[in-house]
Amino acid sequence: MASGDVNARLLKAEAERLGFLACGIAKAEFLEREAPRLEQWLRQGKHGRMGYMANHFDLRLDPRRLLPGARSVISLAYNYHTDGVQEDPEAPKVSTYAFGRDYHKVIKKRLEPLMDFIQERFGDVAMRSFVDSAPVLEKAWAERAGIGWRGKHTNVIRQGQGSYFFLCEIIVDLELEPDAPATDHCGTCRRCIEACPTDAITPYGVDGSRCISYLTIELKESIPEEFAGKMENWAFGCDICQQVCPWNRFSTLHTEPEFDPRPELLALTKDEWYGMTEVLFDRLFEGSAVKRTKYEGLQRNVRFLGR
Numbered sequence: 001m002a003s004g005d006v007n008a009r010l011l012k013a014e015a016e017r018l019g020f021l022a023c024g025i026a027k028a029e030f031l032e033r034e035a036p037r038l039e040q041w042l043r044q045g046k047h048g049r050m051g052y053m054a055n056h057f058d059l060r061l062d063p064r065r066l067l068p069g070a071r072s073v074i075s076l077a078y079n080y081h082t083d084g085v086q087e088d089p090e091a092p093k094v095s096t097y098a099f100g101r102d103y104h105k106v107i108k109k110r111l112e113p114l115m116d117f118i119q120e121r122f123g124d125v126a127m128r129s130f131v132d133s134a135p136v137l138e139k140a141w142a143e144r145a146g147i148g149w150r151g152k153h154t155n156v157i158r159q160g161q162g163s164y165f166f167l168c169e170i171i172v173d174l175e176l177e178p179d180a181p182a183t184d185h186c187g188t189c190r191r192c193i194e195a196c197p198t199d200a201i202t203p204y205g206v207d208g209s210r211c212i213s214y215l216t217i218e219l220k221e222s223i224p225e226e227f228a229g230k231m232e233n234w235a236f237g238c239d240i241c242q243q244v245c246p247w248n249r250f251s252t253l254h255t256e257p258e259f260d261p262r263p264e265l266l267a268l269t270k271d272e273w274y275g276m277t278e279v280l281f282d283r284l285f286e287g288s289a290v291k292r293t294k295y296e297g298l299q300r301n302v303r304f305l306g307r
């Protein structure tokens with residue numbers, strides 16, 4: 001049987017061949033450094049009403065609780081960067097990651113051949129995959145696996161490639177040579193902190209209860225009055241802190257056909273947004289991550305922008 005080093009190289013080559021932007025490996029162990037941070041973040045209520053963030057506390061910190069006998073965490077990045085833009089500059093905005101098909105489904109599908117490869121190449125390997133899944137602290141794993149560092153806005157940034165990518169993980173009971181953790185290259189930059197319209201960046205932390213992404217996607221109740229006039233026209237998610245990040249000058253366009261923006265979405269005018277019927281919502285966002293808010297949620301967001 002090949003060594004962990006050779007296996008890691010084979011795996012990374014296959015991940016690249018399958019279209020992943022990056023693949024790194026970390027040892028499956030207790031996330032010592034993250035434990036107190038996560039506890040404090042939850043204690044301070046920075047998860048807002050995202051109750052699920054408080055669940056699975058132990059599971060999140062130790063991958064061996066998710067997969068008995070786990071030896072390695074494979075962290076993968078999948079590019080979603082697009083040059084598509086919404087045509088009407090006054091139209092309520094959607095985060096670019098949601099322009100195409102729901103990434104959960106797309107990435108799950110893209111992970112399958114990589115998992116098949118692991119099975120065929122390395123024998124009977126027990127594994128579990130996760131795509132933006134609550135029990136896994138994916139940013140911490142990406143950092144440990146050398147994918148990139150957590151910027152002051154907390155998104156993972158990859159040197160020379162920016163931050164417009166999704167993260168996913170495969171936990172395996174296979175020993176693979178771990179990568180060196182990524183190092184921080186934010187330096188003295190404060191652009192994201194200064195550009196955030198709701199002062200949500202702490203830094204190296206985001207107050208979830210103030211972030212527009214949370215307010216427009218996760219929050220089920222009314223958007224608090226204090227954010228009126230501060231939403232910068234975002235109706236689903238917010239890209240501001242990534243747009244201003246100098247590292248995103250290096251982002252390359254994705255090659256995933258399922259992430260291609262829907263032309264009808266890009267062409268939607270401000271008036272069409274404000275007059276959107278449920279029928280149009282269903283058609284426009286069929287199979288899209290925007291469906292998460294449901295029609296009523298998106299309507300709430302748009303109405304809040306219009307006040």
Ligand code: SF4
Nearest residue numbers: 196211212238240241
């Ligand atoms: S996504 Fe928007 S609101 Fe949230 S931290 Fe970034 S700039 Fe601020």
Ligand code: SF4
Nearest residue numbers: 151152186189192245
């Ligand atoms: S904008 Fe500057 S401070 Fe913020 S994440 Fe990017 S490099 Fe770091």
